[in-house]
Amino acid sequence: MEYFLIIISAIFVNNIVLAQFLGVCPFLGVSSRLSTATGMSGAVCFVITLATVVTYLLNTYLLVPLGLEFLQTISFILVIAALVQMVEIVLKKTSPSLYAALGIFLPLITTNCAVLGVAITVVSKEFSFGGAPHLMNLGEATVYALATSLGYGLAMVLFAGMREHLAGNDVPKAFKGLPIAFITVGIMAMAFLGFSGIV
């Protein structure tokens, strides 16, 4: 039950882009075509989940026992950069077709603030899903990371679908490009506010 609440909350209620404003740059950058948006969502989903598990273990078994919590920011970003690099190398050897499909999006994931954002959130914020407030354990952290990245993918794919239609419409000149995209996301965020009562 608790896992179920985490999933619903992370995907709909606290959607990472539409409610928490993480990962907005790539969200706007690669959402002009549905196919690239899907590829990017897949890659981000994989990296967020993997990075969260690794940084969670690093934090719990190395940084906290040694009293080095202030090194979180530096060590997490290094872990993420190394992971992205490693994923890139592994994919290149094992699945060249997927590697080609993701293309330049892979290295860009390092600077996607959603990855670092989720990694820091799970080790620092207290949660209370149907129980006393507590820091997440590894299982909850993994589920949270997976659900959050699914929420990212959902928002991205929905938005890319809308943007493909927007491209063919006659928009006033000053609104062309990003301004109309921002307004569209605003209306989408308003729609997602409707979920806020369910958890």
Add this chain to the structure above:
Amino acid sequence: MSKFSIITRGLVKENPTFVLVLGMCPTLATTTSAMNGLEMGLATMFVLILSNIVISLIAPVVPDKVHIPVYIVVIATFVTVLQLLMQAYVPQVYATLGLFIPLIVVNCIVLGRAEAFAGKNGALDSALDGIGIGIGFTLSLTVIGIVREILGSGSVFGWKFIASDGILAFVMAPGAFLVMGYLMVLFNKLAKK
């Protein structure tokens, strides 16, 4: 390029928010009021100036292949310094801005300036560039914050001018995107003239 124009360039022509559209996450998330926007802008400016200076000094000796990781470590170091300073002296501000202080590490503006400017220019010019872009970023965030605060809670910098509540949606997530979109339209319109 004169020293003065390095600073002013960041305000309008290369405004990080409305023209380059970089660093959107903190821009949208922390501008719920004018004061929050201003504080976030200043925090980013601190990291921007210091990392620009250090990167411009070490750039000649950093091998080309590893320059991005090296830059990220430099930036992360200054973000950690900022985190510790803020926790010690302004814990209230640190609590409000929350997650977005450590996230300055992945703010594309900081790495973008390191890559595009500080890596190729001297220390003084890089510092000025950091100041210019920093002021541009701070001003943009403050403007967005002012608009959202007026519409959302009927006040400016905490000074309330109408008795009733504002339109709550402008303080919440949708308002950030809407205000950003319309301000961008305004900026496009004014900058073209």
